[in-house]
Amino acid sequence: MTSTGFEHLLRELTPQVLGALVRRYGHFDACEDAVQEALLAAAQQWPRDGQPDQPRAWLITVASRRLTDELRSEEARRRRENADALEVPLTAPAADAAGARDADDTLLLLFLCCHPSLNRAAQIALTLRAVGGLTTDEIARALLVPEETMRKRITRAKQNVRNSGIPFRPPPPAELPVRLAAVLQVLYLIFNEGYTSTDRVDLAEEAIRMARLTYRLLPGNGEVAGLLALMLLTHARRAARTTATGELVRLDEQDRSLWDAFAIAEGTTLVTDAMTRTALGPYQLQAAIAAVHDQSERTEDTDWVQIIALYDLLIRFDDSPVALLNRAVAVAMVQGPKAGLILLEQLETDPRLANHHRVEVARAHLLELAGELTAARASYLLAARMTTNTPEQRYLNKRAARLQSRADPE
Template sequence: MSTQRRIEELLREYAPQVLGVLVRRHGQFDACEDAVQESLVAAARQWPTEGIPDNPRSWLLTVAGRSLVDAWRSESARRRREEAVAALEPAVDPEDLGQWVADQDDTLVLLFLCCHPALSASSQLALTLRAVGGLTTSEIAAAFLVPEDTMVRRISRAKQQIKNAGASFELPPPPERAERLDVVLQVLYLIFNEGYTTSSGPTLRRADLTAEAIRLAYLLHRLVPDESEVSGLLALLLLTDARRTARTDADGSIVPLAEQRRELWDTAVIAEGLALVARTLGSGPVGPYQLQAAIAALHDEAPTAEETDWPQILALYEVLTQVAPGPVVTLSRAVAEAMVHGPKAGLAVLGTLDQDERMAHTHRLEAVRAHLLERAGETAAARESYLWAAKMTASVPEQRYLALRAARLLHLEPATDPAD
């Protein structure tokens, strides 16, 4: 692993932990978040030339603390504030404090803080992805399907609203915790998705993000073990992540699900996910994460791609469309429709998304359209959609995959009518 890559992973791992420590001490989320960002910038500049410190977390905590003091300093109160902050410095190395238990984990507390009811749902998601997930503003904008400058303003407003609300750094009481749970689940889902298929960059996935989303899902499951949707989300993440080693070949090229070597899937993780699904379904109201976990389970249980139970998957997507309608669900349902009733049926479902503005910032619609057009024998139209999708994505592996699909179609003879 390159030094730069190692630095990026360390900064992403420790940023939410350092922010949690500062907010727990000082209770000023906006100022603390700014201080942590200053420490990350300093680390990104110094560590490549000076080397990674022996204790990266303590280094970041020290620099962020100093930045916080500088921000508060004034001539009239300089000495009093510096002495107060110095008194709060840890007496022991943070690495000696041991593993936090689930209900005391600073990152989990930070997760609920960012989902404060004073914020709109979209602001809760954006702020948590920034503070807890460690995503950049551009990555968050891609996850929300909005322009980056829109996301910058949204995050700034959210930080100010947290400050104005006077939120304390502690887990909310059970009734309020339940109200915030839906947003917390959606945040973890988005963090995992950005890690599983990155929106930009040279690699298909980011193991640090998927691992952090799964870790937080485990913590949340321990905190509220009887919440069926929490169990459903954890099952979904496990069943999806179990396929990760088969998603690319030796040179990093994407391998579609139907072509993956299933012996590379993690059977132990699949078994854990399947057990969660079995315990969860029917134990309470059926929600979107349980339904998606059930769909993932059907994929993972199939010995071969040909043996996948597509009729059952389509039936689950039809229920999911009623429970949690949205363009991404429609996109997936179109694929299932095509597998059961043919590509023309899938293309008809896709057509309902053509005027949906939320799809204007993602390549997914054109990528799926290209796949279904190819299956329908419409080679020229499929190639055009593949090339258009390749231009729309900032992910290098996806660009390469889509461009290669288009190039392969260029060398095919004109397709005949499938009905002939």
């Protein structure tokens, strides 16, 4: 097995092993330490002796031994420095210390990390740590937070989980929709953290990996399929989203030959299947909108009428500011920029959009389409001042400068 394949296997097995231990023993912190010890042992032994027939069972056995030693005596803290204590024979399959359960514990671990008792920042950090397998330093760098701040955030989250007395088991049926909604929202937030950055693609890819795990565990859930499809269809445009120098490229100006055709095909199949066999939901509808964009070979071929209809359905589930703004732009593509600008004026009274830079971005775009270059330039500059995203600031200022040159030709 290649080093990349080895790392991928360990990352995939980590939440399963941690879930199995937490379900059996509790003690989230101690279980996580034990799993890290088991992963270290695997990294040392498997390249030398070969991969065991049942790698998940092997890791659970090693981690369980480490954990039981820790629980028996504080002296085990010194014994874990001795790598020989972690040796496990590879000639015979190790028994699954969690009781040879066939069920994957990843979803249960996601439910634990996304429990409503934790705030959203803690849910994201704990999910990346426990399910994603990222180190505290990796999470801190990915989320642009000092490492010590992230360490404290994760520690507090673990303490809240421990103090809550929440049992490690599937939530009761009445609570399942709320808990699953939190899981999906956290995964989507993680994806957006990576996608909207020019240098954190690994975070977006990690969110897709965790969404795949969730879909594998809940293949009949339409919203899980919708979220995975939405991520794939959005991520498919990544290569065209920025220039070689890292500057943002607007969707209608992207080189569509750079889009990932395989990801588009997979995402389209997922959302089409989900929408034909399950009740509609917001993630499915957002994925369907993304699919309409991705399946258009040229910007002018985009089926904006269908997109408006999908946004009308989406707003029934979630009239978020972004959905309302995007619908206004879609209307402008069908009825002309003036119609879109009228909708933007109506949205200005929405308190959720107060001081929101995306309002000015949409206004600038529609004013530019309407030929009102001076007003469009002013809106681009205002939006640039309002956003805190550096690549976006550069893009908006450059857009304004381009309009200045068009308004004042030499």
